Amino acid sequence: MSNLVAKYAALQALVKEIAEGAADAHDDETVAQLAIDHQTVVRQLESIGNQRILEVSDRDAHRTVGCVTVTEFLQTKLRITRPKKRLQAVQALEPMHAMTGEKLPPVCPNTARELAAGTIGPDHVHAVLDVLKKIPSVVDAERRAFAEQTLAEFATTLTPREIGAAGVRILAHLDPDGTLTDDRDRARNRKLNLGCQDSQLMSKLTATLDPIARALFDVVLAKWAAPGMNNPDEELSPIGDGGDIDADLLREAADRDHRSQSQRNHDAFKALLDAAVNGGLLGGSHRGLPPQIIVSITDAQLREHAGVARTAAGSDLPMSDVIKLAADAQTHLAVFSDVTSEPLFFGRGRRLASQAQRLMAFAQYKGCSKDDCTTPFAHTEMHHAEADWADGGLTDSTDMAPACGRHNRAVGPEPHQWSTEKITDGPDKGRYGWRRNTDPPDKLRANHLHRIDELVQHYSDIDKPPPTDVEHQLAGEGLPRAPAQAQRFDITWPDMVIDDAA
Known part of the structure; x- marks a missing residue:
């Protein structure tokens, strides 16, 4: 069996030699041909890379490098921007195993052949697959195969x-x-992407809405997006469907409405x-949280009306919108000031x-605590991080992440x-980090993706001398306060939750 490890090492060495070389000694025609040859090789390597990905999937080899799924392997180890589309290409272009174990021919053999030859690239492949998805399911296999062959031939001369x-x-x-x-x-083919x-x-x-979804949306827009309805720029604009609004008031609101139809559609959808x-349509709870807007901000941001707040669902809100939401909210639950409420x-x-x-x-982590995981907090579970529940773990805030x-x-x-293990020093002190079970032990890592602004502020503050009492008084802040850990409290409102983390 050929030694692929040695061959890839030789390939990397050759790539380094090529990168260090210069085309100064070649004429213009040769330089152009070199660029063509380079792109052909890049496309061929894409095809070979599909084979490597399939091998990783077949063997569950992604687990050996700390990845739970193949998609995570593509995202974090191969750094592929659109991992799901790449996996779709692998499934369409590579011979897959049947349930009984035998290898099946590629679903798109002609497209696979052209990619392997370097005559088409990954964008061509995705374009071909997008067209094939739209072929009606009742079309027989022979005509479907003809369509794939024709598209593969077109791809060798056409743009995606x-x-x-x-x-x-x-x-x-x-x-x-x-x-x-x-x-x-x-x-x-139905889909909705945010x-x-x-x-x-x-x-x-x-x-891409199915016919019923389209019909329902038309009904909503007919009432909620009518001129004068749900206008955020008009204080007296009717809210909702306007069923109980006086006709004269609605007519006056419509006369003052200068929004385009697209803007009215947006505002109706928002309302x-x-x-x-x-x-109350979403019920009383989602993964233990109220199904409402939940944001995390600091008291400095509230005081200065500046900055960006992160919601538990993973989106960002400018402080002006947070203040606007808070103005209409009524406090109904004060949660833990020094662990008392x-x-x-x-x-x-x-x-x-x-x-x-x-x-x-949420106030402490903002999202999944596993390093490099982008999952927002609203889609997480509470993990018994100190010790698993089955092993005697405790359901205490200090022991979970x-x-x-x-x-x-x-x-x-x-x-x-x-x-998982608690971090004892640095900016992540008190939070749980993750390490893979390797020998020797892997490095303990925390997730910084959800707290970049906090870390930037932390390292900025390191370089600043502490303000004097006089400076605090001149700023109208009184004397310096106790450490942040002793000042944290959260407030839950009917349509939002604010974490006031000093």
Whole structure:
């Protein structure tokens, strides 16, 4: 058997030689050809990389490097931006094993062949797969295979965008009257995606709605997005569906409404979400937390009306919006000022964390405590981090940490599993860190992704001399306060929770 380890070492050495080389001695035509050859090799390596990923999946080899799932392996170890799309490509282009053990041919053999030859790239592959997903399920295998072959041939000369345009013609050929699409196809293609927040904290929402969802949305927009309705810029604007609003008042509000239809649609959707969250539609609890907006801020941010607050669901709110929400809220539960208002220590008296314990953990961690995990707090479980419940662990706030489901289940004594331990010094002191069960022991690591602003502030404060009493008084703050740990308290409101962490 060939020694792949040695060959990859030789490849890395060769890549280093090529990187250090210069094309000064070559003519322009050769330089252009070198760029073409380079891109061909990059595409071929993408195909070989698919084989490596399949081998990792078949052997569960991702566990040997501390990853719970193959997707996590692609994200953290291979640093692949879109791991799910890459796995879809692997499943379509590589020979997969059947339930009975034998190897099956690739679903898209022609596309796989072109990628292996370097004539197409991963963007071409994704474009081909996107078109194939839209073929009606009732189309027979022979015509589906013809479509894949045709798209693979087009991909060798067309751009990924042009492949999409060619796909429209192929779909029209396969289903010229649009009669083959059925409920299975509609169910398969429905989707709604919420994009990441940009630099302005805005998010893009994209969706493919099935016919019933579209019809329902039309009904909502007809009432909630009518001119004058749910206008955040108009104090007297009717809220909700406007069913009980006087017609003259609604007409006057419509006359003052200068929003576009798109803006009215947005504001109607926002008002609908507000009604769902604050109208009791979501029930009384979600993973031990109230199903409402929960934010974590400091008293300095409240005082200065500056900064960004992180919600338990993982989104960011500018302080102006936090103040706006707080103005309409009514306090109904004060939670733990120096551990007095709510019990945080249950010992062996109960297994599941209380709401107060969940709020305390949110104030401390903001999300999953496993290093490099991006799961927001609202989607975590409370992990008995000091000792597992089955091993006599206590349901005390000091002994628990939030963990997403997959990482909570990854804790255990096996070599491929993880252990948790409290950190005793540095900016993460008092929080739980994670280490893989290796020999010698792996380094204890905390998750900084959810607390970047705190860490930046921590290291900024290290370089600053402590303010004098006079400076505090001139700032209107009185004398210096006690340490942050003695000043922490949380307040839960009907539509938000503020963690006032000094």
